[in-house]
Amino acid sequence: MTQRSTLSHLDWLEAEAIHIMREVAGQCANPVLLFSGGKDSICMLRIAEKAFRPGKFPFPLMHIDTGHNYKEVVEFRDKRAAELGERLIVRSVEDSMARGTVVLKHEGESRNKHQSVTLLEAIEEFGFDCCIGGARRDEEKARAKERIMSFRDEFGQWDPKNQRPELWNLYNARSHKGENIRAFPISNWTEMDVWQYIEREGLELPSIYFAHTRPVVIRQGAIVPVNVPLVSGELTNLPKAGEEIIDKLVRFRTVGDISCTAPVESDADDVAKIVVETATTTITERGATRLDDQTSEASMEQRKKEGYF
Amino acid sequence: MSAHPIEDHGLLRFLTCGSVDDGKSTLIGRLLFDTKTILADTLNAIEKTSQKRGMGAVDLSLLTDGLQAEREQGITIDVAYRYFSTGTRKYIIADAPGHEQYTRNMVTAASTANLAIILIDARKGVLTQTRRHSKLASLVGIPHLVVAINKMDLVDYSQDTYEKIKADYLEFAAKVGIDDIRFLPMSALNGDMIVDRGDSLNWYEGPTLLEILEAAPAAHTEHTEKFRFPVQYVCRPQDSANPELHDYRGFMGRVESGSIKVGDKVTVLPNGLESTVKAVQIGGVDIGEAGTEQSVTLLLADEIDTSRGDMIVKSSEVPPAVKEIAATVCWLAETPLDRARTYLIRHTTRDSKAKLTAIDHRLDVNTLEKVPAEKLSMNDIAQVRFKLAQPLFVDAYEDNRATGAFIVIDESNNNTVGAGMIR
Ligand SMILES: Nc1nc2c(ncn2[C@@H]2O[C@H](COP(=O)(O)OP(=O)(O)O)[C@@H](O)[C@H]2O)c(=O)[nH]1
Ligand SMILES: [Mg+2]
Numbered sequence: 001m002t003q004r005s006t007l008s009h010l011d012w013l014e015a016e017a018i019h020i021m022r023e024v025a026g027q028c029a030n031p032v033l034l035f036s037g038g039k040d041s042i043c044m045l046r047i048a049e050k051a052f053r054p055g056k057f058p059f060p061l062m063h064i065d066t067g068h069n070y071k072e073v074v075e076f077r078d079k080r081a082a083e084l085g086e087r088l089i090v091r092s093v094e095d096s097m098a099r100g101t102v103v104l105k106h107e108g109e110s111r112n113k114h115q116s117v118t119l120l121e122a123i124e125e126f127g128f129d130c131c132i133g134g135a136r137r138d139e140e141k142a143r144a145k146e147r148i149m150s151f152r153d154e155f156g157q158w159d160p161k162n163q164r165p166e167l168w169n170l171y172n173a174r175s176h177k178g179e180n181i182r183a184f185p186i187s188n189w190t191e192m193d194v195w196q197y198i199e200r201e202g203l204e205l206p207s208i209y210f211a212h213t214r215p216v217v218i219r220q221g222a223i224v225p226v227n228v229p230l231v232s233g234e235l236t237n238l239p240k241a242g243e244e245i246i247d248k249l250v251r252f253r254t255v256g257d258i259s260c261t262a263p264v265e266s267d268a269d270d271v272a273k274i275v276v277e278t279a280t281t282t283i284t285e286r287g288a289t290r291l292d293d294q295t296s297e298a299s300m301e302q303r304k305k306e307g308y309f
Numbered sequence: 310m311s312a313h314p315i316e317d318h319g320l321l322r323f324l325t326c327g328s329v330d331d332g333k334s335t336l337i338g339r340l341l342f343d344t345k346t347i348l349a350d351t352l353n354a355i356e357k358t359s360q361k362r363g364m365g366a367v368d369l370s371l372l373t374d375g376l377q378a379e380r381e382q383g384i385t386i387d388v389a390y391r392y393f394s395t396g397t398r399k400y401i402i403a404d405a406p407g408h409e410q411y412t413r414n415m416v417t418a419a420s421t422a423n424l425a426i427i428l429i430d431a432r433k434g435v436l437t438q439t440r441r442h443s444k445l446a447s448l449v450g451i452p453h454l455v456v457a458i459n460k461m462d463l464v465d466y467s468q469d470t471y472e473k474i475k476a477d478y479l480e481f482a483a484k485v486g487i488d489d490i491r492f493l494p495m496s497a498l499n500g501d502m503i504v505d506r507g508d509s510l511n512w513y514e515g516p517t518l519l520e521i522l523e524a525a526p527a528a529h530t531e532h533t534e535k536f537r538f539p540v541q542y543v544c545r546p547q548d549s550a551n552p553e554l555h556d557y558r559g560f561m562g563r564v565e566s567g568s569i570k571v572g573d574k575v576t577v578l579p580n581g582l583e584s585t586v587k588a589v590q591i592g593g594v595d596i597g598e599a600g601t602e603q604s605v606t607l608l609l610a611d612e613i614d615t616s617r618g619d620m621i622v623k624s625s626e627v628p629p630a631v632k633e634i635a636a637t638v639c640w641l642a643e644t645p646l647d648r649a650r651t652y653l654i655r656h657t658t659r660d661s662k663a664k665l666t667a668i669d670h671r672l673d674v675n676t677l678e679k680v681p682a683e684k685l686s687m688n689d690i691a692q693v694r695f696k697l698a699q700p701l702f703v704d705a706y707e708d709n710r711a712t713g714a715f716i717v718i719d720e721s722n723n724n725t726v727g728a729g730m731i732r
Contacts, residue, residue, distance in 0.1 A: 006319035009399040018604035050592035167420040174723040
């Protein structure tokens with residue numbers, strides 16, 4: 001018997017994620033990594049660097065842009081891709097709307113769930129056989145049973161009853177033409193792990209993750225940001241008649257489509273403070289900040305079946 | 310620098326098993342609740358659902374029963390993964406359902422676990438299913454078993470009942486050859502002996518469940534294992550602008566077992582060529598050496614043609630190349646194994662076509678007896694032999710989980726249909 005050193009939990013999670021990314025690279029002919037500029041995908045880029053440098057990434061980066069993303073995040077996305085010298089593909093829900101493949105119920109409807117359509121169109125356009133995503137099992141109940149390599153049929157559908165058993169670290173990313181694998185290297189990470197990793201690696205984040213003052217209204221108990229500038233300079237999320245605009249010190253725990261991500265009140269202006277806040281918070285990441293998931297307990301599962309991440 | 314400069318005891322993966330209604334979901338809910346992993350909004354949602362279903366108390370099992378279909382049926386139908394952390398250690402729980410037809414789920418959950426909690430309902434004692442789960446846990450090579458005798462509140466927290474169940478279990482365990490076992494009495498519902506000791510089990514002097522988990526070794530084995538490095542991907546930047554990278558040839562993979570450092574003599578399989586390790590890197594940065602479970606890049610002193618599916622080992626520990634394997638196989642697919650068909654076996658990063666040549670016997674998971682068998686259906690476990698088209702470099706599963714395990718793939722639909730352990 002010899003003394004065996006144990007990896008710290010972050011080292012273990014990182015090593016697992018690197019292994020999964022390399023399996024994708026080794027097994028799939030034409031993978032892509034989904035990069036939104038959000039904290040989970042920022043971690044994924046660091047993992048990809050550790051997995052593949054000094055080589056180039058064996059996949060391009062892609063963002064499905066709803067056209068309603070925070071300017072700070074979009075700018076960060078472009079900057080980060082440029083720094084890494086990796087190719088970034090952007091496909092936009094607005095183009096799908098122009099093509100008529102996405103039809104909003106009304107002008108203000110959240111475009112978040114419509115990303116699925118644009119994603120499937122992009123998969124077909126480029127012939128991707130695997131999309132690497134930053135989803136985590138702790139985010140939501142329907143994800144707790146998600147595989148690390150998740151199989152989607154020709155329509156991008158996820159069938160929870162028809163998933164491949166996943167044993168040891170022998171991943172099966174095989175697919176036939178037209179089918180698709182979604183790979184989730186940070187499946188086993190929690191929100192806390194992500195923040196601790198960001199802290200340890202000294203990763204840069206879009207500014208809106210840190211405490212800042214912005215105009216908001218309180219709508220049905222949730223903090224809703226208003227008059228949010230888009231990349232174009234145009235303002236979105238205008239307040240409704242009669243709503244009182246207040247300036248609040250807030251930060252985002254998760255960023256996504258402006259119409260469905262809400263900030264939390266916080267004065268945490270650096271990563272160390274966010275780690276402390278995450279350790280003591282009483283509300284889950286999605287519960288606090290996703291305005292779309294609360295409608296139905298099973299809404300995420302439903303969207304995943306339709307091809308959502 | 311971390312805001313919490315505390316000791317990090319790594320990460321422990323465990324699974325819970327037991328028959329339906331023994332309290333697995335409640336136990337997991339309790340662990341999450343008492344370690345303050347469940348946050349207020351989740352708890353509110355559970356409270357609402359509990360009320361909707363007309364239940365008085367909050368049903369902690371709702372935390373783990375995730376999918377729509379099973380919420381409707383009130384059962385767990387697939388392996389679910391849950392997370393909690395104590396500050397010193399992170400835990401990944403695999404919740405494997407206990408139904409008759411779900412042997413495959415338990416095998417799946419067990420394949421990545423280093424500890425199993427076997428639940429027993431104190432009113433029922435050791436059941437056929439208890440024996441089956443224990444046997445499966447030992448077949449899949451889980452090094453540590455914790456037998457948790459639950460629902461002690463329903464037997465007046467009786468020490469006699471506990472001691473009797475413990476004696477029954479030990480008698481069975483001796484027959485099957487399971488040795489590393491811990492026992493504890495508990496009530497998942499009331500939270501006795503899970504995280505807190507409670508007031509009702511004062512006769513029990515051993516550790517709580519969480520104390521057992523905190524002290525369990527995180528590594529799969531404490532034995533020195535041979536160095537095994539399946540190559541996942543080869544990095545050849547061929548960057549003409551950077552002469553330093555011109556000849557760079559990095560072999561990327563995970564150290565599945567053992568350790569490696571600069572200067573070690575290695576052999577590349579299958580071609581058998583020898584070289585020495587010139588560098589061990591992560592992300593292009595030299596780290597000098599690497600241990601089990603680290604994902605690294607190896608650079609060798611000599612130019613050896615190597616690609617995905619090859620394996621780098623120490624020259625003093627070369628595993629044998631085999632073209633036939635004997636293995637315990639668990640069949641996972643609804644379509645039974647077809648002896649006439651050719652399957653794909655995936656072993657480490659290497660694939661080989663394979664054909665079944667013999668079924669030596671099937672394990673009756675209820676009687677734990679070996680019985681003759683002609684075919685393999687879903688949830689069957691059998692000792693079989695496969696003939697291989699390509700040689701594989703294997704170790705016995707007992708000696709090395711990573712190079713002793715394989716999956717069977719049906720190429721017609723690419724499904725994973727079998728799980729094998731070489732022995
Ligand atoms: N009295 C009592 N009931 C329990 C205990 N643990 C679980 N139960 C109940 O047993 C039932 C089945 O529990 P559940 O956790 O769903 O079992 P599973 O099928 O193993 O996941 C539920 O009604 C629980 O409330 C316990 O320690 N004492
Ligand atoms: Mg259950």
